[in-house]
Amino acid sequence: MIMYDFAVIGAGMAGASIAAELAPHARVLLLEAEDAPGYHATGRSAAFWDECYGGPGVVPLTLASGPYLREHGFLTTRGxxxxxxxxxxxxxxxxxxxxxxxxxxxxxxxxxxxxxxxxxxxxxxxxxxxxxACADIDVAGLHQHYLGRARRGGVEVVCRARVGQLQREAGGWRIATAAGAEYRAARLINAAGAWADGIAALAGVRPLSIxxxxxxxxxxxxxxxxxxxxxxxxxxxxxxxxxxxxxxxxxxxxxxxxxxxxxxxxxxxxxxxxxxxxxxxxxxxxxxxxxxxxxxxxxAPDRLPVYGFDQAENAFFWFAGQGGFGIQTAPAAARLGAQLALGLDADAMTQALDPAAYSPARFAQERKLRSA
Missing domain, CATH: 3.30.9.10 (D-Amino Acid Oxidase, subunit A, domain 2)
Structure with missing residues (x-):
């Protein structure tokens, strides 16, 4: 059985984009529950890029994503x-x-x-x-762009692969799908959107109330x-x-x-x-x-996205809670997420971002304050 470095759960915009960013550095598996990627949130987006959408905490991700989206032709200015x-x-x-x-x-x-x-x-x-600066965004084009990058980078994309069981074992995870397939990966990337807390529960990880x-x-x-x-x-x-x-x-x-x-x-x-x-x-x-x-x-409860390894399980990476702004922030979010997952330094796209603002560690700190 192949041992993947990362298994990304969910092949919507979040999962496709982080898989594409991980691909040059790791062996990646991308699992999608539906017949095709992007059936839920990604395929039903209102399709706009708005600098203020999501609030001040999201603005840095949106602005950092803008140049990539424009350079690749995914934005058409509307105002x-x-x-x-x-x-x-x-x-x-x-x-x-x-x-x-x-x-x-x-x-x-x-x-x-x-x-x-x-x-x-x-x-x-x-x-x-x-x-x-508000613009229309080509959601389908962007999603296919990342899926294409992922596949060209060697990512194995598997649809009709709803995760039914996650078992922690020496060196990583054993993943069983509802259809009976099994996979192994050193680390999990939870990009399951509305199902993110459910995936955490399957892994024995404390949900974050997403x-x-x-x-x-x-x-x-x-x-x-x-x-x-x-x-x-x-x-x-x-x-x-x-x-x-x-x-x-x-x-x-x-x-x-x-x-x-x-x-x-x-x-x-x-x-x-x-x-x-x-x-x-x-x-x-x-x-x-x-x-x-x-x-x-x-x-998430504070309406900011969650990017980073779980505080109690260092082989479980959160990439979720991206509200309605996950598409317009996809380039910077995926780049930042991959850098955090791989232990890489920031680059020109992410250097102005504060990873601590999006870390799951903030919820552990809040729990400590409430119990003090």
Whole structure:
């Protein structure tokens, strides 16, 4: 039986990207439970790169990933507007203060500038924060890029390989899949997204309370048609966002509904909520709801990603809790994760990142403080 240096569990964007980064340095196995990689969160992304998305703690990962994404042609600049009414001025001020000094490019706009960008906007939306660097991201292209890099680097990619048992043994792990296959690896990389805590439990590792949440999306046909150059439009209070896509409009109620790991499906009430909120923003008529879907996003308790070896099990590496920002931060996150897993020094992409901010050690420290 082959002994792999690393077995990466989960072949979505997280698993594919870290496997690709590990490949030049190690023998890597990439296990995917579904028939094809990227079925869940990766395949259902809203597909944008936004400097402020995820909060100040995520900005360094997003900015570090930008050059790689642009260089390889995965970004198309669109811009973003965080809209507000008169009652939202304090929220606007808080947003500007929160991201001041992070390196994100943001500016405040008035009504005249807004309506040039969002025709048909209702009169009570009078202020906005503009993010000129926000871009569409080619999610499928990026995912295939990393899978291709991984395969060319010698990574063995195995689908229909849902992990059923993880057994610690001398020198590493014995991995058994639900289909009856067995593999051995010196170290595990937990890139299982919504299933990350479940994989930890199978390995006898203390879960980190990484919780999945459902996000709802709908594709609308609107009249007049959505302008192709419409920016990503978000509510400053986080109750909706929408963006154009191929002559249609993608709309979300910006929901985060606790869910169990699984094949997420939209609830009709959430679609109705999204439409109601949209109709309060523009005068466009909704001609049809053409598609609806939902995906899972997974967060650690502090909403920052988790990258690093477990404090109690030094052959178990966390690469999870990447919320809805795992795609836009994939290049820097994967590079940092591989460097930590391999014991390599930082490079130009990761030198500005603080690994301690994302380490699982922070949860052990919090537990000690609570018990003191």
């Amino acid at each position: 973003a507007l965080h809209l507000g009414r008169a009652a939202d001025r304090a929220a606007m001020d808080d947003f500007l203060a929160t991201f001041a000094g992070t390196g994100a490019t943001i500016e405040r706009l008035g009504r005249d500038d807004i309506i040039r960008r969002v025709p048909g906007l209702r009169p009570d939306w009078i202020e906005a924060i503009h993010e000129p 919780r999945p949440y459902r996000r709802t999306m709908a594709q609308l046909r609107v009249d007049p048609p959505a302008p192709a150059d419409l920016p990503l439009v978000l509510d400053i209070n986080g109750t909706f966002y929408f963006k154009p896509d191929g002559g249609r409009l993608w709309l979300s109620p910006h929901d985060e509904i606790p869910a169990e790991p699984g094949d997420a499906a939209p609830d009709e009430i959430d679609i109705a909520i999204a439409i109601d909120r949209f109709e309060q923003v523009t005068g466009w008529r909704i001609a049809a709801v053409e598609r609806r879907w939902a995906g899972l996003r997974s967060f």
